[in-house]
């Protein structure tokens with residue numbers, strides 16, 4: 001079976017998203033990751049529109065891509081300009097890519113009302129631009145912008161624009177739901193109609209689909225298009241894109257592969273999907289969406305005791321697929337709703353032996369419930385849960401001990417607060433005192449602890465605190481109300497959350513901060529021990 005081709009446009013359409021920007025160098029790194037995954041096309045940018053994209057194509061030209069064809073994106077020629085004189089088309093050629101994608105107008109509303117152009121000149125722009133690129137030996141992907149809106153308005157003209165591209169040598173016609181307002185049933189019937197009429201007309205051109213997510217339908221629409229005959233799917237990693245985003249290839253790829261048995265990327269690379277999703281969100285500096293299908297942290301997380309019990313007997317009871325196939329993992333959450341099954345499962349997963357030192361699981365469940373009554377919430381704080389289980393069963397080996405810290409906060413007149421922290425810790429028998437500044441007390445404490453530990457554990461700089469949340473738990477007792485602090489930390493491979501609860505915000509922050517560093521250091525130590533065993 002021919003694979004459904006995955007055309008990634010994270011580096012072009014994805015960067016239309018609010019708050020997403022990549023440097024040329026970052027784009028090359030993402031392109032390399034996409035190539036390792038095995039996508040067939042990578043749209044690198046629009047060289048006619050900015051220098052950053054010109055530079056990306058210069059850099060990409062020096063790289064070797066094993067699977068993917070790097071593609072430059074642009075528009076058809078301007079009205080009343082010869083194709084060979086059009087600066088945008090010249091920039092596409094200068095990008096030196098094997099494949100070029102150009103978009104043209106389908107919808108008379110855009111041709112006439114928005115552009116003030118004529119229908120005939122629009123067709124000539126498509127014909128001549130495609131011919132020019134083909135004459136320059138490029139594979140041509142023609143993106144029919146607003147195809148579905150145009151087709152619903154004037155099907156005959158919409159088909160004429162497609163034929164203008166196909167008859168001049170375009171290898172792919174990509175039908176775009178640019179405004180994202182089309183429903184799956186419409187996509188399916190329109191793609192099927194186009195597919196049949198092209199076939200009947202003897203056209204060997206292949207069909208692609210490009211969907212936006214304005215109705216939350218981009219993935220569903222892309223899948224429907226494939227069912228109706230499209231063999232190329234355009235989308236972005238994590239669905240990043242303008243407004244509500246593009247079709248998310250981290251969902252489309254596993255749906256095609258596992259639910260439809262359609263080959264896409266090489267099968268052995270499917271388990272890299274989660275890492276790719278994380279890599280791109282990290283580079284884009286976007287907090288990963290936990291509920292993202294297939295690759296999100298919560299995609300295979302189970303909280304209810306009954307679910308967990310069933311999953312331990314038979315995962316299929318509450319999971320639609322094996323998370324490992326996409327590089328994700330099953331997570332069992334421990335909370336006051338949990339029974340013994342959750343705690344046992346979790347302890348095993350974290351490598352904590354519950355039976356030793358004479359504790360039984362029921363005691364641990366009761367203690368967790370008591371702590372949750374005080375405000376702890378372990379289902380969202382895996383890092384602290386592991387440390388709690390180790391401490392409770394007397395297996396915890398601290399990788400540092402706090403001796404003391406002192407924090408001062410200064411504020412004068414209109415200037416913002418500055419905070420200074422001094423910390424004294426002990427690692428084995430060595431004592432260390434350091435001081436640091438920060439924008440606030442927690443940031444000063446984090447910097448001081450990091451500096452102190454850095455003397456003993458130089459790998460800590462890859463660890464970052466990415467989120468800090470404070471919540472007042474019980475406001476009824478006035479100033480004695482407790483606060484709960486969550487800290488989310490990341491390194492290259494993992495995200496973990498730790499928790500602290502106290503009447504004092506600094507104390508609660510310290511608990512969460514200390515747990516986060518203990519968790520990271522223990523993780524490094526386990527990894528190092530793993531490497532040493534043959």
Ligand SMILES: [Zn+2]
Pocket residue numbers: 013178210212246
């Ligand atoms: Zn788009």
